[in-house]
Amino acid sequence: MPFYKVRKLWNEKIETLSRDEIRALQLKRLKKQVSYNYQNSLFYRNKMDDAGAKPGDIQSFETFSKIPLMTKDEQRKTQEESIERYGNPYALMACAPREKIVRINSTSGTTGMPTLYTLTQHDIDVVNEMHARKYWRAGIRPGDIMIQALSLSMFTGGLPLSQGIMHMGACVVPIGIEGGTKRVLDFIRLTAPAAIIATPSFGQYMIEKCPQIIGKDAKDLGLKWFFCAGEPGGGNPEVRKMLAQGFGAKVFDHTGGGHAFHGISCDEPPEQFSGMHFISEDHCLLELLDPNTKKPIEIEDNASGEMVFTFLDWEGGPLMRYSLGDILRVSVNPCQCGMPGMRFKIIGRADDMLIIKGVNVYPEAVKTAILKFRPKVTGFFQILLNKPGPLVEPPLNIMLEYDKSVSKAELPLLEEKMLSLFKEEVRIAPQLEWVSAETLPREMKKTNFIKIKEINA
Numbered sequence: 039m040p041f042y043k044v045r046k047l048w049n050e051k052i053e054t055l056s057r058d059e060i061r062a063l064q065l066k067r068l069k070k071q072v073s074y075n076y077q078n079s080l081f082y083r084n085k086m087d088d089a090g091a092k093p094g095d096i097q098s099f100e101t102f103s104k105i106p107l108m109t110k111d112e113q114r115k116t117q118e119e120s121i122e123r124y125g126n127p128y129a130l131m132a133c134a135p136r137e138k139i140v141r142i143n144s145t146s147g148t149t150g151m152p153t154l155y156t157l158t159q160h161d162i163d164v165v166n167e168m169h170a171r172k173y174w175r176a177g178i179r180p181g182d183i184m185i186q187a188l189s190l191s192m193f194t195g196g197l198p199l200s201q202g203i204m205h206m207g208a209c210v211v212p213i214g215i216e217g218g219t220k221r222v223l224d225f226i227r228l229t230a231p232a233a234i235i236a237t238p239s240f241g242q243y244m245i246e247k248c249p250q251i252i253g254k255d256a257k258d259l260g261l262k263w264f265f266c267a268g269e270p271g272g273g274n275p276e277v278r279k280m281l282a283q284g285f286g287a288k289v290f291d292h293t294g295g296g297h298a299f300h301g302i303s304c305d306e307p308p309e310q311f312s313g314m315h316f317i318s319e320d321h322c323l324l325e326l327l328d329p330n331t332k333k334p335i336e337i338e339d340n341a342s343g344e345m346v347f348t349f350l351d352w353e354g355g356p357l358m359r360y361s362l363g364d365i366l367r368v369s370v371n372p373c374q375c376g377m378p379g380m381r382f383k384i385i386g387r388a389d390d391m392l393i394i395k396g397v398n399v400y401p402e403a404v405k406t407a408i409l410k411f412r413p414k415v416t417g418f419f420q421i422l423l424n425k426p427g428p429l430v431e432p433p434l435n436i437m438l439e440y441d442k443s444v445s446k447a448e449l450p451l452l453e454e455k456m457l458s459l460f461k462e463e464v465r466i467a468p469q470l471e472w473v474s475a476e477t478l479p480r481e482m483k484k485t486n487f488i489k490i491k492e493i494n495a
């Protein structure tokens with residue numbers, strides 16, 4: 039039998055390291071990385087000098103956590119400053135000499151100026167390795183065809199992902215979603231893929247539209263895997279169930295945030311979601327912080343906080359103590375799926391957090407509550423705010439769709455049940471505004487659940 043049919047992990051040596059072994063490897067790499075960053079980047083040198091820290095001081099994770107955080111805004115500002123002073127966007131931050139940088143990637147840039155990632159061949163090899171580890175765990179093997187229906191081009195789920203799939207020996211169809219749903223469906227017919235990689239909202243949209251566009255159900259497309267990416271819905275049990283049923287496929291959530299932070303969920307029934315296994319710990323140090331005070335939170339079972347990461351054994355543009363604003367909850371106990379590694383759940387974004395009468399509410403929690411009422415609701419909703427959060431004057435206004443099968447007369451009872459669930463599980467009493475099915479916008483890329491009302495003069 040070929041090796042790839044029996045081997046469960048892509049990199050057995052690294053992926054099965056014990057907690058202590060991985061921490062020791064991280065500390066060794068961290069010391070080296072900090073002094074490399076200090077020596078090769080003016081940005082990091084200034085940052086550490088300002089904080090009165092020298093690379094030699096960093097002998098433990100604790101002393102490392104004293105170095106000030108780095109934010110996306112700071113990264114953008116440094117890019118701008120680099121352009122002004124040196125005529126290119128990465129002079130101040132990239133640590134490798136220019137001739138070693140072979141690829142520049144970017145975030146999707148949905149808000150403000152895109153931030154850049156500069157990679158050397160070594161860094162690209164690391165990213166490819168991480169994609170291979172994820173899909174291998176999910177059961178993808180050489181010979182499987184994967185259709186990549188995310189926004190393509192240079193963001194992390196675009197070309198870098200296509201390369202990672204090829205690296206592990208599977209076959210990628212980099213169709214993208216720029217050409218629309220019909221084109222994705224045409225290529226599914228033409229290439230007979232076993233797996234699709236897409237946002238959960240695009241999956242939901244396909245389930246709705248397949249009968250209309252191609253005259254058959256999504257579950258007759260022959261897909262065996264649905265890999266969620268690009269938005270947090272893949273961790274929502276109701277969304278998973280909907281995708282699993284709609285496609286007749288196994289559903290996995292996975293992420294490759296910022297190139298170094300990679301995780302994939304377990305092979306488990308859709309009702310369960312025990313988080314994603316963090317599979318890139320040898321190249322990414324994770325810290326958790328209190329989102330308000332920025333004080334460190336110890337990584338132990340059930341701990342939650344704002345994630346901060348540091349690239350390890352990285353050459354091009356290694357981010358250090360960088361916060362993307364995601365709020366994670368972690369588990370370090372062995373997982374029942376039998377796969378090694380700590381797990382994390384992305385429970386919201388620091389940016390999206392709303393505070394209603396002292397209660398922290400994430401749009402994902404609102405979505406989970408609403409989806410419990412399927413099929414009486416479509417699952418599409420929008421949170422309407424008068425002004426940007428996080429503070430919201432109660433009640434929280436939610437506009438949501440009821441299903442075609444529901445009559446207006448049934449709405450009061452549905453609303454009553456939903457309000458009681460909101461009270462119990464989200465601890466808020468929202469104001470619901472019902473609209474008929476297919477009223478709210480369907481977004482193919484990332485769904486923005488929060489809308490700021492325009493104030494008419």
Ligand SMILES: [Zn+2]
Pocket residue numbers: 303304305312315373374375376377
């Ligand atoms: Zn697991």
